[in-house]
Amino acid sequence: xxxxxxxxxxxxxxxxxxxxxxxxxGEIAEAGAEVSKAGLELAIALGLLGTxxxxxxxxxxxxxxxxxxxxxxxxxRDKAKGTTKLEEWAAIAFPLAYLESFDxxxxxxxxxxxxxxxxxxxxxxxxxxxxxxxxxxxxxLIEDALTYFPESRxxxxxxxxxxxxxxxxxxNQYSIPIVTGWVAWGIYPIIDQLLSYExxxxxxxxxxxxxxxxxxxxxxxxxxIESYLTEQISxxxxxxxxQNQWKVLGEMFTLPDIYVPLEAHLVDKNGKINEKANPVxxxxxxxxxxxxxxxxxxxxxxxxxxxxxxxxxxxxFSNWVxxxxxxxxxxxxxxxxxxxxxxxxxxxxxxxxxxxxxVKSDDGWLTDRNTRFLFVLDGFDELRMxxxxxxxxxxxxxxxxxxxxxxxxxxxxxxxxxxxxxxLALHGIExxxxxxxxxVEIALMNDQxxxxxxxxxSKLVGEDNANAFGEFLQAENCPERVKELAQxxxxxYLLAAMHRDGEISLELFEGxxxxxxxVLIYQKALDWVLTQQRSQELNLELTAQETEDLRRILTEAGxxxxxxxxxxxxxxxxxxxLKGDDQxxxxxxKARERIGDNPLINxxxxxxxxxxxxxxxxxxxxxxxxxxxxxxxxxxRLVESLKxxxxxxxxxxxxxxxxxxxxxxxxDLLGYGGLTWEIxxxxxxxxxxxxxxxxxxxxxxxxFYLDWCNGEFINAEPTSNLPQKKxxxxxxxxxxxxxREVDIYAGINVMILLLAxxxxxxxxxxxxxxxxxxxxxxIDSDSFEPTRLLRxxxxxxxxxxxxxxxxxxxxxxxxxxxxxxxxxxDFSNADLRNADFTDADFSRTALSRANFSDxNLIRVNLxxxxxxxANFSDxNLxxxNLxxANLYSANLTSANLSDALLSKVNLGNADLxxxNLxxxxxxxxxxxxANLYSANLTSANFSDxDFSNANxxxxxxxxxxxxxxxxxxxxxxxxxxxxxxxxxxxxxxxxPDAPNS
Numbered sequence: 001x002x003x004x005x006x007x008x009x010x011x012x013x014x015x016x017x018x019x020x021x022x023x024x025x026g027e028i029a030e031a032g033a034e035v036s037k038a039g040l041e042l043a044i045a046l047g048l049l050g051t052x053x054x055x056x057x058x059x060x061x062x063x064x065x066x067x068x069x070x071x072x073x074x075x076x077r078d079k080a081k082g083t084t085k086l087e088e089w090a091a092i093a094f095p096l097a098y099l100e101s102f103d104x105x106x107x108x109x110x111x112x113x114x115x116x117x118x119x120x121x122x123x124x125x126x127x128x129x130x131x132x133x134x135x136x137x138x139x140x141l142i143e144d145a146l147t148y149f150p151e152s153r154x155x156x157x158x159x160x161x162x163x164x165x166x167x168x169x170x171x172n173q174y175s176i177p178i179v180t181g182w183v184a185w186g187i188y189p190i191i192d193q194l195l196s197y198e199x200x201x202x203x204x205x206x207x208x209x210x211x212x213x214x215x216x217x218x219x220x221x222x223x224x225i226e227s228y229l230t231e232q233i234s235x236x237x238x239x240x241x242x243q244n245q246w247k248v249l250g251e252m253f254t255l256p257d258i259y260v261p262l263e264a265h266l267v268d269k270n271g272k273i274n275e276k277a278n279p280v281x282x283x284x285x286x287x288x289x290x291x292x293x294x295x296x297x298x299x300x301x302x303x304x305x306x307x308x309x310x311x312x313x314x315x316x317f318s319n320w321v322x323x324x325x326x327x328x329x330x331x332x333x334x335x336x337x338x339x340x341x342x343x344x345x346x347x348x349x350x351x352x353x354x355x356x357x358x359v360k361s362d363d364g365w366l367t368d369r370n371t372r373f374l375f376v377l378d379g380f381d382e383l384r385m386x387x388x389x390x391x392x393x394x395x396x397x398x399x400x401x402x403x404x405x406x407x408x409x410x411x412x413x414x415x416x417x418x419x420x421x422x423x424l425a426l427h428g429i430e431x432x433x434x435x436x437x438x439x440v441e442i443a444l445m446n447d448q449x450x451x452x453x454x455x456x457x458s459k460l461v462g463e464d465n466a467n468a469f470g471e472f473l474q475a476e477n478c479p480e481r482v483k484e485l486a487q488x489x490x491x492x493y494l495l496a497a498m499h500r501d502g503e504i505s506l507e508l509f510e511g512x513x514x515x516x517x518x519v520l521i522y523q524k525a526l527d528w529v530l531t532q533q534r535s536q537e538l539n540l541e542l543t544a545q546e547t548e549d550l551r552r553i554l555t556e557a558g559x560x561x562x563x564x565x566x567x568x569x570x571x572x573x574x575x576x577x578l579k580g581d582d583q584x585x586x587x588x589x590k591a592r593e594r595i596g597d598n599p600l601i602n603x604x605x606x607x608x609x610x611x612x613x614x615x616x617x618x619x620x621x622x623x624x625x626x627x628x629x630x631x632x633x634x635x636x637r638l639v640e641s642l643k644x645x646x647x648x649x650x651x652x653x654x655x656x657x658x659x660x661x662x663x664x665x666x667x668d669l670l671g672y673g674g675l676t677w678e679i680x681x682x683x684x685x686x687x688x689x690x691x692x693x694x695x696x697x698x699x700x701x702x703x704f705y706l707d708w709c710n711g712e713f714i715n716a717e718p719t720s721n722l723p724q725k726k727x728x729x730x731x732x733x734x735x736x737x738x739x740r741e742v743d744i745y746a747g748i749n750v751m752i753l754l755l756a757x758x759x760x761x762x763x764x765x766x767x768x769x770x771x772x773x774x775x776x777x778x779i780d781s782d783s784f785e786p787t788r789l790l791r792x793x794x795x796x797x798x799x800x801x802x803x804x805x806x807x808x809x810x811x812x813x814x815x816x817x818x819x820x821x822x823x824x825x826d827f828s829n830a831d832l833r834n835a836d837f838t839d840a841d842f843s844r845t846a847l848s849r850a851n852f853s854d855x856n857l858i859r860v861n862l863x864x865x866x867x868x869x870a871n872f873s874d875x876n877l878x879x880x881n882l883x884x885a886n887l888y889s890a891n892l893t894s895a896n897l898s899d900a901l902l903s904k905v906n907l908g909n910a911d912l913x914x915x916n917l918x919x920x921x922x923x924x925x926x927x928x929x930a931n932l933y934s935a936n937l938t939s940a941n942f943s944d945x946d947f948s949n950a951n952x953x954x955x956x957x958x959x960x961x962x963x964x965x966x967x968x969x970x971x972x973x974x975x976x977x978x979x980x981x982x983x984x985x986x987x988x989x990x991x992p993d994a995p996n997s
């Protein structure tokens with residue numbers, strides 16, 4: 001048997017004598033692979049390059065540890081006398097391979113380079129070296145090392161030395177085993193390559209062991225993780241599906257060629273942007289959060305609207321972590337829309353989502369001390385689809401929050417989560433979100449970021465082209481809406497690409513509205529890809545008719561993708577919807593003759609679609625690169641039908657689409673998850689009917705709405721039951737939506753369209769008197785029912801409690817809700833009896849005489865709303881926005897208005913007795929003749945408020961209540977003596993006809 005120190009004594013002398021030889025370029029050396037400082041320190045500590053006291057300056061520049069093990073073996077063989085024995089070979093090969101593995105890891109990991117400091121002390125190095133040197137090498141020990149190095153005596157001895165070094169270098173107790181684990185695993189490919197150069201004297205005794213080593217679970221696990229990172233995270237993947245995800249739409253270049261780091265606003269625990277804090281660099285923020293041990297219990301939570309760059313950031317940041325942090329952090333990228341089953345145990349959900357060998361073969365993959373994962377979960381808004389989860393988005397985010405806390409408290413876990421999605425998906429559920437979210441919202445691109453982007457664009461399309469586009473955006477006659485859209489990364493690219501190709505100009509946008517500008521861009525983008533960017537297979541001489549047919553196919557695909565709830569849908573679903581379209585079917589048949597068996601896939605590829613990779617959709621499915629494309633095309637498809645519904649028969653009169661057929665088409669088009677704000681915005685900008693047709697469309701939809709409210713469709717016979725028909729169609733393609741859900745969504749989607757038409761009409765002089773939508777109908781009509789809206793809310797929430805507020809409340813701005821009875825409704829989501837209108841938007845809404853008694857309207861937006869004579873007795877309006885609202889003669893007795901914004905509000909003649917106005921902002925409020933008996937005015941701000949004839953009997957105030965420039969207090973009555981003294985007032989006695997307190 002041979003002791004390691006016997007070999008190392010000679011090797012140490014040789015290495016120090018011939019140290020310059022290690023730096024010479026050779027067949028194994030790599031350019032730019034100079035040894036890391038940490039690698040040198042560890043080599044010195046192990047006594048390989050002099051003593052621990054050897055000065056670093058004595059090490060030659062350009063020294064490389066690449067191929068160190070082979071260099072050491074060759075050096076020993078050349079200089080030592082006699083043939084190298086197996087024990088001598090192992091004494092050199094394993095420690096040098098270990099050192100080489102460590103050096104490679106450090107050079108590839110920025111975090112390690114920054115963290116590792118001054119190395120270890122002389123005494124510790126001497127002690128460790130002596131312990132390692134006493135190991136006696138025999139074939140059994142060598143075979144153990146080759147079979148499972150980390151658990152072998154040699155592996156443990158080297159890991160122990162490295163652990164001591166890392167501990168003194170400043171690494172924490174959680175990171176050290178990760179480093180030692182990956183260094184130990186990293187020797188296998190080095191040893192395997194080294195053996196390939198050796199003679200049978202060395203290799204023959206290790207033949208069987210070498211084969212067994214390749215098949216060990218640990219080796220396969222680490223190899224599987226590396227394969228996952230190469231194939232799923234790296235932009236250099238050989239997987240064609242993932243290669244497409246790195247490409248920029250139809251271009252030859254990829255995301256890294258055009259990507260610029262974005263900025264983000266910090267978001268507080270209440271979901272509000274911190275206006276006082278400066279925006280942060282999103283990537284830098286994420287890196288700091290990831291490396292800050294004090295943030296280990298926090299979920300990185302990134303929210304933003306569509307097209308702001310969330311998914312691109314996830315892909316770019318995951319790859320950055322792969323390149324610079326792995327294995328300290330190993331990124332796992334999961335698109336939440338790809339998960340088809342959410343378990344009660346989040347570990348099972350993650351296992352099902354990752355699907356790779358290192359997960360399948362190891363039940364303890366999440367508790368391995370040698371791995372620590374960063375789970376990047378992209379698209380929490382995709383969890384809104386009914387049937388995909390049992391508890392919805394709030395349940396899943398709660399699971400993530402709780403598991404992150406567990407990771408902080410359990411050393412065997414230690415993983416982190418980064419979650420992204422649309423902010424709108426959180427509407428109404430803020431109070432249910434876990435408290436350990438570290439939130440930011442992606443900011444629009446400012447001028448500086450746009451200039452960085454244009455700099456990258458110029459390298460791809462030429463400086464002159466990029467400059468011309470920059471001038472286009474800066475031109476005075478460039479519409480403000482276009483400039484705003486150019487602050488979104490996706491639309492900035494679309495604008496730049498179309499400008500490059502001569503498809504857009506300043507003249508194109510003359511006279512367009514704000515919403516119309518965005519629609520025009522998408523329309524031009526659609527024309528652009530159909531005529532210039534289509535796939536090579538379709539780049540044939542298509543006729544104008546064929547191009548229109550292709551457009552028809554795309555709009556149907558957009559509808560299918562939207563109804564599927566994500567960004568992909570099955571080919572079969574699209575084909576079924578096209579059965580009745582002879583022209584589209586003929587185009588597909590022609591395409592089949594030209595390009596094979598999958599003409600629809602190729603046709604859809606024209607508008608930046610790619611084969612879906614989701615489970616259950618690996619074959620015969622397509623996916624939009626971005627959800628915005630599907631929503632725009634879906635809106636186009638809806639508008640086609642909306643216009644058909646008001647077409648008249650030429651001879652017999654009446655509508656071309658009968659009342660029965662319209663109902664069937666409504667369920668077909670709208671019997672799925674709720675319409676998004678973006679789709680409705682597109683619909684209203686795309687619809688170009690005349691005033692008469694607009695009114696007729698409203699009337700026809702209202703007619704359906706009333707029939708739906710009466711349950712006519714869901715109560716129909718099975719042979720003519722439209723909700724059932726739609727449910728069966730959706731289930732054929734994987735949806736789990738039930739009969740009630742289909743019926744509910746069809747009805748509230750029509751309600752959303754009616755609200756949108758009404759809002760448009762109220763802003764249009766010619767239509768204002770012709771259209772007025774009240775969910776309960778007009779009070780003088782036969783169909784008026786004051787509790788109808790309450791019934792709709794209850795029915796909508798029969799499947800999921802927050803359905804109505806999450807889907808409909810955002811569309812209630814300027815709705816006519818006069819005389820609607822909300823008595824007893826719970827709008828806070830705390831009481832599950834009824835709906836939740838927390839954070840609902842009633843801005844500029846007509847709510848005169850509406851009854852909100854006992855309602856909970858926390859943070860509701862009632863700015864500019866008409867609330868004359870409304871009843872808010874005992875209502876909770878804390879943190880509500882009532883700026884400039886008209887509350888004349890409103891009943892606010894015992895209402896909670898703490899922290900509410902009441903600036904410029906009209907509270908004339910209002911009853912605020914016993915109301916809580918603590919911390920409320922009433923700057924410039926009109927309190928003429930208001931009753932403030934026993935109201936709590938603690939810390940309220942009454943600057944410039946008017947108290948003329950107000951009743952201030954028994955009010956409560958404190959030193960923080962602001963009265964600066966308050967007017968009319970000299971005519972207020974029942975002013976408390978303390979307040980008189982504070983304000984130096986001597987108001988007269990109240991008049992005999994003053995209201996009783």
